[in-house]
Amino acid sequence: MEQNGRAExxxxxxxxxxxxxxxxxxxxxxxxxxxxxxxxxLIGPDGAGKTSIFRVLTTLxxxxxxxxxxxxxxxxxxxxxxxxxxxxxxxxxxxYQDLSxxxxxxxxxxxxxxxxxxxxxLIKEIYDQLEPFKKRRAGKLSxxxxxxxxLCCALIHxxxxxxLDEPTTGVDPVSRKEFWEMLKQLKTQNITIVVSTxxxxxxxxCDEIALIQSGRLLSVDTPGNIVKSYPExxxxxxxxxxxxxxxxxxxxxxxxxxxxxxxxxxVSFKDPQVNISEVTDYLKQEGLADIELRTTAVTIEDSFIxxx
Amino acid sequence: MSEAVITTDKLTKRFGDFVAVSEISxxxxxxxxxxxxxxxxxxxxxxxxxxxxxxxxxxxxxxIAGFDVYKQTEQIKKNIGYMSQKFSLYEDLTxxxxxxxxxxxxxxxxxxxxxxxxxxxxxxxLQQEVKKLVVSLPLGWKxxxxxxxxxxHxxxxxxLDEPTGGVDPVTRRQFWDLIYDxxxxxxxxFVTTHYMDEAEYCNRISIMVDGVIKALDxxxxxxxxxxxxxxxxxxYELARGAKRSE
Numbered sequence: 400m401e402q403n404g405r406a407e408x409x410x411x412x413x414x415x416x417x418x419x420x421x422x423x424x425x426x427x428x429x430x431x432x433x434x435x436x437x438x439x440x441l442i443g444p445d446g447a448g449k450t451s452i453f454r455v456l457t458t459l460x461x462x463x464x465x466x467x468x469x470x471x472x473x474x475x476x477x478x479x480x481x482x483x484x485x486x487x488x489x490x491x492x493x494x495y496q497d498l499s500x501x502x503x504x505x506x507x508x509x510x511x512x513x514x515x516x517x518x519x520x521l522i523k524e525i526y527d528q529l530e531p532f533k534k535r536r537a538g539k540l541s542x543x544x545x546x547x548x549x550l551c552c553a554l555i556h557x558x559x560x561x562x563l564d565e566p567t568t569g570v571d572p573v574s575r576k577e578f579w580e581m582l583k584q585l586k587t588q589n590i591t592i593v594v595s596t597x598x599x600x601x602x603x604x605c606d607e608i609a610l611i612q613s614g615r616l617l618s619v620d621t622p623g624n625i626v627k628s629y630p631e632x633x634x635x636x637x638x639x640x641x642x643x644x645x646x647x648x649x650x651x652x653x654x655x656x657x658x659x660x661x662x663x664x665x666v667s668f669k670d671p672q673v674n675i676s677e678v679t680d681y682l683k684q685e686g687l688a689d690i691e692l693r694t695t696a697v698t699i700e701d702s703f704i705x706x707x
Numbered sequence: 708m709s710e711a712v713i714t715t716d717k718l719t720k721r722f723g724d725f726v727a728v729s730e731i732s733x734x735x736x737x738x739x740x741x742x743x744x745x746x747x748x749x750x751x752x753x754x755x756x757x758x759x760x761x762x763x764x765x766x767x768x769x770x771i772a773g774f775d776v777y778k779q780t781e782q783i784k785k786n787i788g789y790m791s792q793k794f795s796l797y798e799d800l801t802x803x804x805x806x807x808x809x810x811x812x813x814x815x816x817x818x819x820x821x822x823x824x825x826x827x828x829x830x831x832x833l834q835q836e837v838k839k840l841v842v843s844l845p846l847g848w849k850x851x852x853x854x855x856x857x858x859x860h861x862x863x864x865x866x867l868d869e870p871t872g873g874v875d876p877v878t879r880r881q882f883w884d885l886i887y888d889x890x891x892x893x894x895x896x897f898v899t900t901h902y903m904d905e906a907e908y909c910n911r912i913s914i915m916v917d918g919v920i921k922a923l924d925x926x927x928x929x930x931x932x933x934x935x936x937x938x939x940x941x942x943y944e945l946a947r948g949a950k951r952s953e
Contacts, residue, residue: 439913443875444874445874446846446880447875541747541951542747542748545813568872568873569747569869569901571899571946572901572939572942572943573746573942573943574746599876601946641908642890642891645884658880659880659883659904659908659938660904661938662907662926662937704876704877707876707877
């Protein structure tokens with residue numbers, strides 16, 4: 400298992416099961432592994448089981464079935480060692496609101512028996528932006544700043560694996576981009592990152608992803624392979640009336656699948672040899688104008704919809 | 708002729724020295740789907756609270772469904788629907804109880820409530836769930852039910868504050884079907900979202916940065932004006948210079 404003092408896989412999850420109460424199966428036989436130094440994304444909506452998986456891996460919750468290791472250590476037997484080796488940023492703001500920025504950071508460093516100075520290089524780029532506010536109470540920070548501080552606190556003991564549970568949920572697109580830039584920086588420091596998100600477009604920032612829904616994995620692979628395995632040719636179509644276009648496509652017998660996708664509707668056809676001009680004619684006949692129909696590249700969101 | 712159901716003129720809200728919303732002016736037409744976008748902390752929530760009659764402006768003018776935001780806040784509340792990701796339904800009431808509760812609040816008669824709830828349950832395919840507590844429903848169903856409840860009293864305008872956050876891609880689209888249907892019935896939709904593909908589903912969009920409306924147009928024109936391939940790029944171009952965050 401150990402290679403050069405480092406486990407072959409940073410995280411291994413085998414047939415993991417977590418059940419709440421009698422019926423609520425939050426995690427249903429989930430298996431995946433994360434290679435050291437990669438960014439691994441758990442992509443799925445609320446209620447998919449992402450947080451339960453994170454809590455098992457950070458040893459805050461016992462699994463009801465299956466097993467898991469983090470840095471080669473068992474989440475049940477070796478929980479104390481794991482806690483020293485992981486950083487965890489939960490979905491909800493986790494800092495001490497009444498402590499200042501500086502105090503929070505010192506507190507987390509001390510708990511892990513280290514100092515802010517020892518690993519300052521890891522957080523420097525992020526902390527530089529917080530420095531002007533270091534005397535401010537964490538509770539008084541803006542949302543983006545809180546998020547940056549939480550990331551610093553999760554990093555200050557130089558974890559082997561960093562777990563980030565929905566760090567970008569409810570965050571505007573500009574701040575989301577900034578956050579992913581920070582993660583890319585961290586990757587160069589050789590920290591393994593496991594991150595969850597409900598935003599499908601963030602999947603492409605990961606080396607490998609698991610698509611998850613209702614406690615079950617739909618697919619685990621690189622984002623590139625997942626879109627490549629999409630079985631049909633996908634088309635993008637638009638017209639002067641989107642709502643009408645969607646309704647028409649849904650009732651058109653040649654269509655296998657159709658749904659809105661931003662400015663366009665995405666469509667796949669039952670017959671791979673479909674005659675595109677026939678489709679365009681049909682839409683025209685039904686009263687649509689300005690019709691544009693062309694092939695389009697599959698995205699992770701298309702794959703997710705297909706797998707549901 | 709288009710008929711404006713929301714009109715604002717230099718609408719402003721100050722908190723002490725802080726100008727949360729600064730002189731925003733725009734109109735939204737009947738049956739329009741209007742996307743109200745902005746970075747975190749741009750002032751969207753404050754602006755929405757004024758439009759809903761929940762917060763009295765510091766200066767400027769606005770009328771909602773013909774009612775004044777200073778003096779006629781109670782009439783405004785009767786003529787709008789509101790739903791957000793955070794507040795929607797009472798989780799420890801059943802599906803049916805929630806519908807009856809909100810119907811009652813909005814002053815529908817028992818008979819209207821009965822007709823409306825039958826209609827709604829059929830439309831959403833919730834026949835099996837009517838007697839279940841809302842807490843036991845999947846998030847996507849809750850959001851769809853919550854939207855339907857927000858338009859139960861046939862308001863002129865419905866305000867949706869990030870209605871699809873955290874919802875799976877299929878349910879998100881079903882949700883937009885409900886929005887389109889309501890707009891077809893003449894309900895005006897005023898919606899905020901962080902999903903830029905959803906911005907494309909709106910007839911027009913405004914983008915707010917640091918309390919000011921920086922751009923307002925159709926998605927097509929915004930993309931043309933900013934030479935952008937998609938709304939994501941437009942948003943990024945406008946919001947990246949933002950000084951405020953929430």
